[in-house]
Amino acid sequence: MTDKKLKPLKATPVIKKVTVRMPANLKRQLPMQILSDGYNMRQKSTWVVESIRSLMQNKDWEGALLSESIVSADTQDVFSIPSDLVNKINSEARRVSMEKPSLNANQSSIIRAAINRRMLGFFKLVE
Secondary structure (H helix, E strand, C coil): CCCCCCCCCCCCCCEEEEEEEECHHHHHHHHHHHHHCCCCHHHHHHHHHHHHHHHHHCCCHHHHHCHHHHCCCCEEEEEEEEHHHHHHHHHHHHHHHHHCHHHCCCHHHHHHHHHHHHHCCCCCCCC
């Protein structure tokens, strides 16, 4: 009998917890907007994921980052985001940082931009 050691499976999490830096007033306004859109607070992350997908479907989405470069992020919030979307956000942040370094693209700024755009009414549900 051969002594074969079992190798543990490396399961990647389907959902990742992502901490987003944001201004305190945005964090205060977010629950009101989520509720007014017909979601409950258990669906906060669903609302944010829809916002990110809506933003990134627009071919010129990087323009939304212009307003995020002057944001004073003094608090943070945590969202549960599918790992494939987190990977897309991070790869887009790297791409934008290389192409347009003045936008200071990072994970938080992209998610903040998506939230702000949805709160301003620039939202289209992506299937």
